[in-house]
Amino acid sequence: MMTRGLMIAAPRSGSGKTTLTxxxxxxxxxxxxxxxxxxxxxxxxxxxxxxxLTGHASPNLDSWAMPASLLDTIMAQAxxxxxxxxxxxxxxxxxxxxxxxxxxxxPSDIAARYALPVILVVDISGxxxxxxxxxxxxxxxxxxxxxxxxxxxxxxxxRHAAMATxxxxxxxxxxxxxxxxxxxxxxxxxxxxxxxxREHDGLAELAERLATQAERDLDLDAILACAAAPAFTxxxxxxxxxxxxxxxxIAVANDAAFSFVYAHIxxxxxxxxxxxxxxxxxxxxxxxxxxxxxxxxxxYPELHAGRLAAATGFHHALASFATTRPVHGECGGFxxxxxxxxxxxxxxxxMTGLLGHATSFAKRRMNLGYRAATLRHDxxxxxxxxTLRGHEFHYATVTDAGDDAPLADxxxxxxxxxxxxxxxxxxxxxTFFHILSVHHSxx
Numbered sequence: 001m002m003t004r005g006l007m008i009a010a011p012r013s014g015s016g017k018t019t020l021t022x023x024x025x026x027x028x029x030x031x032x033x034x035x036x037x038x039x040x041x042x043x044x045x046x047x048x049x050x051x052x053l054t055g056h057a058s059p060n061l062d063s064w065a066m067p068a069s070l071l072d073t074i075m076a077q078a079x080x081x082x083x084x085x086x087x088x089x090x091x092x093x094x095x096x097x098x099x100x101x102x103x104x105x106x107p108s109d110i111a112a113r114y115a116l117p118v119i120l121v122v123d124i125s126g127x128x129x130x131x132x133x134x135x136x137x138x139x140x141x142x143x144x145x146x147x148x149x150x151x152x153x154x155x156x157x158x159r160h161a162a163m164a165t166x167x168x169x170x171x172x173x174x175x176x177x178x179x180x181x182x183x184x185x186x187x188x189x190x191x192x193x194x195x196x197x198r199e200h201d202g203l204a205e206l207a208e209r210l211a212t213q214a215e216r217d218l219d220l221d222a223i224l225a226c227a228a229a230p231a232f233t234x235x236x237x238x239x240x241x242x243x244x245x246x247x248x249x250i251a252v253a254n255d256a257a258f259s260f261v262y263a264h265i266x267x268x269x270x271x272x273x274x275x276x277x278x279x280x281x282x283x284x285x286x287x288x289x290x291x292x293x294x295x296x297x298x299x300y301p302e303l304h305a306g307r308l309a310a311a312t313g314f315h316h317a318l319a320s321f322a323t324t325r326p327v328h329g330e331c332g333g334f335x336x337x338x339x340x341x342x343x344x345x346x347x348x349x350x351m352t353g354l355l356g357h358a359t360s361f362a363k364r365r366m367n368l369g370y371r372a373a374t375l376r377h378d379x380x381x382x383x384x385x386x387t388l389r390g391h392e393f394h395y396a397t398v399t400d401a402g403d404d405a406p407l408a409d410x411x412x413x414x415x416x417x418x419x420x421x422x423x424x425x426x427x428x429x430x431t432f433f434h435i436l437s438v439h440h441s442x443x
Contacts (some may be wrong), residue, residue, distance in 0.1 A: 003036075003079040004227035006148065007111050009089035010121040011134055016153040018046050019210070020121050020179060021088040022156060025053045026207040026224065027214035033224075036082040036177035036371070038075075038246030038309070040107040041090030042370075042391035043437060044260040044298075053207050057263040061087065063113070064097060064370055064413060065389040065436035070242055074264045075114060075230060077170035084227055087116060093138060093145070097370070097413045105370065105413065106187060108145045115231040117148035119176060120225065123163045125154040126376065132167035139173055147227040151218065153179040176226070177218030178184040220431055230278065241268035242437040243388075245324055246380040254278035258333060281336070282307050286317020293326045293380055294318065296333025302361040302396065305341050309349035322354055326380035327428045334422070334430035335359045354428045356402020364395040370413030371433040373421060379429040382391055382438065407431060 008021045021037070028035045037050025037058035044066065049385035059074045066074070079085045089107030096106030104110060111118050119136055124131045131152070139147040150168055152175060155161045161178035168175050168393070213219065242264050252261065258281065266276065279285040282304055288296040301308055308314075321327065329337040340410065342348045342360035374387045382387060388408075407422030407429050423432035 002229050003082050003085055004117050005086045005087065005230040006223075006227045007040075007089055007106050007107065007116040007118045007268030008121060009093040009111070010123070011138060012092045012095075013090075014119050015123040016179070017121050018049065018102055020153060021046075021086060021208070022049055022053055023179070023210035023214040024218070025050065025086055025210035025219075027088075027218070028224075029054060029155065030211045030215075031220070034081065034083040036078055038078045038085060038087040039090065040110050041105060042086060042393075042434065043090055044262060044434070046088060047263060048259070049203075049261075050086075052203055055123075056082070057267070059083065059263040059267070060436070061110050062105055062436055063103045063109035063392065065222050066242070067440065068113075070437055071110075071113070072266075074267075075442055077264075077267060079230060084224070085230065089118075089371045090269060093120070094141065096161045102116050108142060111146075112144040113231075115146075115228060117226045117228050118144055119226060120147050120150045121298050122150055122152050122164075123153045124160070125156070127183075128160060128163035129167035131339050132171055133162040135168050135173050136171045139171070140187070141280045147173060148221065149174040149176040154181050156177060156181060163309040166210055174222065175417055176222050177214075178426055179213070179217045180356065197320045200265050217401065228347065241272055243268060243381065245269040245272050245274035245293075246295065246328065247274065247291065249275050249281055249288075249291040249293070250276060251291040251294045251321075253281050253294075253296045253333065255280040255282045256299070257301045257304040258297045258299040259280055259334075260331070260435070261295075262436065265435070274328075279312040281311055284311040284313040287327075289317075289321065289430065291321075291325070294321055294328070295380075296327070296329035296336060298331030298333060298394075301336050305347075305349040308341075308351065309335060317353050318352055319354060322426065322428050325427060327354065328380035329430035330434050331392075331432050334432055335396060337428060337430045339400070341396075344401070355423045355425055355430055356400075356404045357398050357423060358400040358402070359386050359396045361396050363397045363399065364398050366393075366395055368393050371418070371421075372411045372413075372415070372439065373408035373431065373433060374411075375408050376420075377424050379407065379424055380427075381429065381435060385438070387439045388435050389439045390433045390435040394432055 096104030408421035
């Protein structure tokens with residue numbers, strides 16, 4: 001069975017891509033189509049919604065952070081066994097770094113590389129016929145990116161839809177549906193984006209409502225007809241994994257406070273023969289003592305700081321584990337490895353104290369962007385000298401840096417130096433950035 005693919009993109013963030021993507025996934029699955037999801041860029045929240053609606057992990061595809069061979073591996077895995085792969089774009093379709101060409105981290109890089117037809121979601125609130133200029137401009141900007149059709153979003157009335165539809169179809173671009181405004185379909189948000197799928201009450205009911213509206217407002221047959229077989233080279237039999245597993249048996253914190261794990265990282269570890277063993281710090285569980293590495297992912301520890309502070313069993317078990325085996329924390333996990341975490345209300349909570357820093361969510365400052373980190377020490381995520389590419393997105397600040405050895409020399413997506421980052425003490429390491437892949441020179 002040949003999997004076909006398409007991309008759901010938009011002119012800008014906030015256009016409703018995620019809602020439309022979920023509506024299409026839900027409606028097609030209701031039809032019995034074996035549908036899969038993927039996401040461009042480093043976002044880790046939307047893929048969890050894709051997975052909840054399709055029943056399959058939704059990987060990330062990032063042209064800046066991932067070498068071509070890894071992208072091809074992930075694309076092949078994402079498409080395997082499905083009839084349709086729906087890739088949701090991040091940001092605006094052409095948004096990314098200024099360079100290098102075809103590796104800017106832009107959704108258009110992925111659409112061009114895999115010849116994915118793009119369905120453009122255009123929010124027409126506040127405009128009518130002018131939407132045609134937006135659609136036509138996107139269709140003509142880059143010949144390597146094909147706009148297969150447009151979905152109108154946040155339509156106010158049938159006349160409103162008719163105004164935009166007539167103008168857009170006159171340019172030769174088909175309109176594949178007009179999604180009406182419905183405040184009840186708004187996805188709840190918090191500071192890093194949407195509330196996590198695992199915390200969303202009534203997600204199954206929402207999926208049903210989205211599917212019903214998609215059947216009413218979208219031409220699903222025309223959307224399916226837009227899809228095409230992704231143009232990718234089959235990966236090599238021993239294709240590079242994104243990140244070598246830190247151990248054979250990896251204890252992974254997994255609950256509402258620790259949930260940001262990239263699907264392609266997990267898939268790569270399992271393909272390399274590693275076993276993942278989840279545990280819940282919020283339930284006062286520690287890593288299994290028969291594991292040989294521990295991973296504390298990002299998440300929302302600031303929302304659960306009191307429970308984490310009271311989880312003394314978790315604290316003691318992790319401290320015991322770290323005396324002989326590697327422990328690594330990303331972003332939220334890094335915060336929990338520190339001495340304390342101050343929540344948004346200004347209350348300070350004792351954390352595990354395996355590293356010396358203190359963090360605060362009361363003193364908010366957004367940190368956002370690509371990161372390249374060259375390790376200064378051997379640790380759970382690589383040998384000294386290894387360069388990792390990833391992404392940083394958090395509002396927490398370091399209020400006390402502590403006196404641990406810095407873990408890595410940091411640069412941004414343009415190669416500009418950002419000083420030293422992360423921390424290491426004994427077997428324990430942590431960073432604010434989320435790893436997407438190991439970077440090899442020349443890639």
